Structures are given as structure tokens and as C-alpha cells.
Amino acid sequence: MELSVRECIEADEAAVELLPSPDSSIRRKLFGLTHAGALIETSHITLCTEQLPERPTSCDDPVPDSYTTTLAGFASFDDQVPAALARWPEVREYLKKRLQFGKPQGCMLLTAFRHDPAICSERKAFAVLLHRLFKFRPELGGIVLAVHVGVDVEELGVFSQIFSFYDVVELSTGGLVMFYRAVRADYNPSVFIREPLTTDAELDQLQAMVKKNEEHYHRTWFDVNTAPRHLLTNQDEHRACFVAQCADTQQPCGLLACTDSIDTDQVNGYARLFSDVYRKSNPMSEDPPTSNPEPSAPSQSVPDPPPPAGARISIAPAPAPAPAPAPIPLQSRGLTRSVGGPPNIIVLGPTGAGRGIQCKRLVQEFGLVHVCAGDLLRHVVNDELGKFDDVNGFMIAGDLVPDDLVQDLVLNRLMQPDCKARGWLLEGYPRTDTQARVLVAQGAIPDVVAILELSDDDTNQRDREIETKVELPPAPIGRRLTLYREHREAVRQNFVKISTVIHMDAAKPRETTTRKLVREIYRARSSRGPLKVRNPPRLIITGAPASGKGTQCEYLVRALHVVHLSTGDMLRQAIRDGTKLGRQAQTYMDGGQLVPDELIVNVVLERLAQPDCKARGWLLDGFPRTEVQAQALLAARSEDVSTVPDCVLALDVPDDEVVKRIAGRRMDPETGKTYHIDFNPPPSDVAGRVIQRSDDTEDTIRTRLQQFHAHSDAVVAALGGICELVRADGTQSVEQVAEQLVASAERCLLRNNAAIVSLFSMVSTFHTRAPLFLSSVFEHFKDKDCLLLCLPENCTRPPITSGFRVVHGDPSLSTIARLNQQDQENASAGSRK
Incomplete structure (x- = not known):
């Protein structure tokens, strides 16, 4: 599909109004009330992109007298600040x-955008429009979208x-305006990414390159002589290639091939390493958390440390992180720590x-x-006498406690060993410019300062709720708010050049605020954060009584959490709750009746909708037992669950073996302990009394087995056509x-969440532009969150991995062997203690 861009004219008004996305409610929130005709007439620049018709593929195809184009997108830009x-x-x-508005190399405001998703994606339409805008206006440095808190x-x-940066401007009323920026370098780069042509000339040129x-x-790590042509000629929805082309010479300068259909000889190694990263990044509540690998850029002068013998490197990327602030030398009281340690965070609001x-x-x-x-x-x-006698009076009145009293308390606490080892989160401090200056001067420099923002209206509403709940007089609450507003900006200014300051809209639901806070803190720390996937494992285990399901469930839970x-x-x-x-x-x-199928199904579905199941996935043991339950499970799927x-x-397990396993059980009636003959x-001292x-008994067991076989084949048949058996x-x-079993589940985890790099090659002059490939990859594999590359030992890291997470591991070592090895190490460590 080919898109062209031109300036809008008055005749385009009707077609622009018909562009369906974003819908009218979202457009109003972003741009206010806008009408296409008014925008075309009054905006500084209005552009539209059109889908061109398919060209004749051979000389025999008739050439139409004229081509009919279809409007695919529209955007307007202005150099005047709206009222x-x-x-x-x-x-x-x-x-x-800051933005040099209206000056050379400055910015313009984005005042409207619409597109037709049936023709092209939002990103593609917007990228084409901005690319042409920067061509039209070589003096333009970027465009800005302004939205309110x-x-x-x-x-x-x-x-x-779409946007590379954002800034926050605080208003005198207590609200915020967010400015999202897209810069020229992102949309008019020296290299752009396209799909490869299918001509022999292109294949020969890329193979030679x-x-x-x-x-x-x-x-x-790939066959240079055969891989390029093979991959280029075998593309489909599961195998994709992308070409980097130099904007000046119009010649290819790079090639990337990816797939989510991994060859049999590679899939187990990739699945084991991916599972290991996933397991370490998402520990269960009883597991100690493990630190997440930091991204590292390939270096020509300082090579990566060598992996263990026989090991490989598994790499999973995420969006490029924000640059970390440069370290600042300070005379401190032992509060500074090494780079790369746990984060230090201040939360204000x-x-x-x-x-x-x-x-x-x-x-x-x-x-x-x-x-x-x-606290x-x-x-x-x-607990104290004398020095702190007046503190309670200040707090009751809603006044600030004198700086000299509170700052020593805070600094002394931050000097404790636990804060140095684990990092600290400082809540509600500093509250004055003096407190902030002392904190910085003593070396207590936060990585992140998170400011929870509330407009005056929202703050007053929540204050009224607090007064009602805790029966506080309105004067202290109002006094605290006045003092916070008075000192907020002076406090913030102490950190803007040495820490990452992030602003959060606290009027949003609490869960939304938490999610955004966590993501922004990881981003500010130049870290990926824990590896999260949209599709955690969803498993069912089935088998006859005494087939070993319980033991296998323990392994599956340990391996996949x-x-x-x-x-x-x-x-x-459900009854307890x-x-x-x-x-x-x-x-x-209570009535001695069997719980009906419908009720059991509803209990299961209610449990699967809980947050832990949605985040970690689930392993159903003993359900579904009947074909009716299996069909109900499949029919209940929704967008959310x-x-x-x-x-x-x-x-x-053969029936005779099941009988042998169960019929040989004996129980000691005195201790309740179970044995097997x-x-x-x-x-010998117990054998005489076991029962x-x-x-x-064998008769009871065979009856249970008959019931199991009567339903198990139907259950497996119902599920087998939908998922892997x-x-x-x-x-x-x-x-x-x-x-x-674990290997099969790991392959499902890999298949549902990741694609791999099959080939990457780029002219050395353009190595720094290699990450441009990633947005095209994730646009093609829309249901994937990770891109992986497994490199042989001592193989040079390609530039495409400059922002990837690096993990050293041996893909030949199975997860079960890895877990058993871990148990042995823990037992050895325990014995040494």
C-alpha cells in the first residue's frame, strides 16, 4: 500500500469529517471542539494523506485514464498559541x-489529527504526515501536543x-498541562525502514550487502551465504523482513528478519531461557526478589564479560529508556551509594x-x-523529652515543623544500613526549600521525585471526604494545602537538574496511578523493569487418580509461577469468603447434594477473573471433569479474561498401575501417616496396626476409574481442537x-509472547540507527511483547541489541535440571550455616 501527502484544500472538508478515528469524544478531549472546514481555513498548515490505487503489475494490465485516491489521514498544525x-x-x-515557539528550529502545535484505521494504522498515517511536514518546513524543529491534567x-x-518526550507545566491554579513532543530527527532521519521488494534485483542487492x-x-550466528535469500523469499504473517534504506542515496543499508514460528532445533533453548527470565522477573510471594538486568549498549572498547562455558545470551528488548541523569559529586554524610544500586525515591503531593x-x-x-x-x-x-515538646502543637495546627527539628530526624534515618542496602522511599518530605537544599547537600539525592498532582477542585473534594472520615477540623487541612502550594515549586526546583521529576494525575483511579508510577520509575532508572507478558501460561492438567498430578503440579508451579x-x-x-x-x-x-455443574463452572470462572490469575496465569487441576464443563469454560472467554x-x-497411566498405586496404601490410625506396602x-513396629x-480397595478404585474414563476422552476431545494436547x-x-510437561508449557509461553531475530546485518556507518527496526517489528507482531536473540558463545553482539536486556544462561540445561540444581545449592548453603 502506497500513501501520498499533500496540502488540504477546501474541497477536502467532507472527506476529513468522515475519517472515523479517533472518535469524536477523544478528539474533544485532545483538541477541543474542532471542525474540519475551520481548521483547513485558519490553521497554519493542514496536510492530508491519501491511499494511492494499485499500479498495474504487468504490461498486459490496462492503464486507467485516471486514478481515484482515498483519504487516509489528516493533521493540522499552528504557530499561534490558542486562547x-x-x-x-x-x-x-x-x-x-523552552520550545522556541514561532522561531527557527522551534516547534508548532498539533491542533487536530484523524485517520481511517481500515486503510492504515494510526502510527503509519501520522509518520507519513510528519515526514512530509518536516520536508515542507526545513526550519521546523518539532511538533507539540498540549493536553490538560x-x-x-x-x-x-x-x-x-508517536512522541519522544514530554514536559509538564504547572499552572497557577494547581493544574497541569502536558506537552508531548515529536522532533524532526524521529521523522526525517538519515535512515528509514521499509518492507523489502520481491524483485530479483533487490534480493541480489541485499544478499551482497x-x-x-x-x-x-x-x-x-546465521548462514551469510544462504539465509538472506531464504528468509526474503519465505515471508508470511509469521516470518517478516525489514529493510533499512539510506535517505540520501536511496540504497539499502540494513536487513532484519524476525519470526514467531521458531524452528524445532531452536525452540527448546529459546523456551528455557525465556522461561528463566520470566520466572526470575515475576517471583512468587514466598520467593526472594531478584534484581533485573540493566540494559547495556555494545561497546567496541570494553567487551561484555564472557558467559560461562557452553552458555548463550538471551536478549529481550523493550522501548528505549530515558537517559539517566549524570552523577554529581557531593560532600556527603555517607548517604551516596554506587551507581546501579536500589532506587531512592521521593513522593510528594x-x-x-x-x-x-x-x-x-x-x-x-x-x-x-x-x-x-x-511517622x-x-x-x-x-518517646522524646525536651527538644520535641512543641512538635505536636505544630502538627495539630497544620503548620510546618521547624526545619532544624525534622531534617535531622530524616537524615539520621536515611543513614541507617537498611536504607543504604535496600534504597529508600521518602514520603512527604522535603516540604520547604531549606529542607530540600539540606537533603541534597548531605548527598541524599533521589533518583526519582514523584509528584502526585490534584487540581484545587479535586483536592477540596478529597479534603471533605477526609474530614468526614477522620473528624479533623477543616482549618488544619486547609492550612496544610496552602503551605504545600506555597512551597511546592521551590522544593521541586532543587531536583529538576539532578533527579528525574515525574508528575502523576492523582485524580485517576489509584490502580491506574500505581501502574503509571511504576512504569515511569523503571523508565527513569534506565531499566526495563520486570518482564511482564500479556499472555501468561494457562494450563489444564488431567489424569486418573494416583497418576501423579499433584507432584507434577508442584513442578509446574515452581517452573512457571x-x-x-x-x-x-x-x-x-468461595465458602470461606x-x-x-x-x-x-x-x-x-449442607443438604448432602452434589454441587451442580453450572455452579462449579461459575466458581471457577470467578476465580480465573482474579488479578493473580490474570497476571501470573493458572493451572487447573481437576477441572473440567465433564464435556459440559469443558464447553462452558471455552464459551466464557471474553476480552478481559x-x-x-x-x-x-x-x-x-494404565488402570492396573493405578490400582497397584492406590490399593497398596496403608494408614497408621494412631498417627495418620500413610505408607505403601x-x-x-x-x-516393623507399625506394620501390625496399619489399615x-x-x-x-480395588473395587472402589476400579469404579472411580470407570467414571474417569467415561468423561476424560470427551473432555480431551473438546479441548484438543482448541489448544495443544x-x-x-x-x-x-x-x-x-x-x-x-514443563517443556511443553514453556514452548506455549514463548509462542504466545515473543518473536525472535533470525537475521540482522547493517552497514557500520548506520549502526546507531539500528533500533529504528524495532517499531516496525512490534507493529507487525502486534500480539507480542518481546523480541529475543540467542547468540552463541563469543559471538559479537549486533547493534540491534543496544537496548536489549542481557541474560547469560545455558539453553541445553532443562528447567527441571535447573530447579534441582538450585535445590542442591540451597541445601548446601543451609548445611554450611
């Missing part, structure tokens, strides 16, 4: 001084990966902004020491069965 923004002197000053571009689902680029490398809740969540996410100035003061009021769910446990939990479904189930059980499993893990016989439980021989050793 809605001009009324704030802070905005006028920012535009003129309360309007979240990300939540609206627009302008993804790759061979020339790679000839000076001693080891490459007015009364009612939800500081306390957000701080607790950040502490949980980053493992920091929570230091609250208010420190309340503690000394109760899924939530283990059994029908009985879910029913009991007193949910509506739990009360209904209790009624049936996926109930379709990735794979069904079936343990096959063949596998774990009771000691066989009534439900462990993995059958394992349950008579093998526990480790052998675990190896097969």
Missing part, C-alpha cells in the same frame, strides 16, 4: 523559551510510540492525593525502606514426566 492556553503566563513562557493519552489509546557487512566478523497508598505499593514493588517524615515526628513526640487451582479448594475458598456463589454451594453441601487454555497436559513399607481405607507416560520417573 485556551494563552491565558496562562506559565504556558506562554514555556512555549516561547486529567487527559491521559495512554488511557485513550492514541498516539502510541549482508555478505559484505559480515565478512570481517570471525563468527556469525497535597493532602488527599493518596501518597500513603502509592508509597505502600511502591515499597512492595521495589523492596524499598519506607521513610515517612510524619518519624509522631514517634519522637511519644502459575496459580494452582483445584475445584475443591476453589469451592472451599462468603461470596454469593460460595453461599449457594454451601446450601447444596481468557479462559481458553494454552495446552492440556494429560498423564496416561511396595514403595514405602511401614516399619487400608475403605475407598482404597500433550500426553505424557505417567509410568516414567517423576523427573522425566516433569521434563516433558
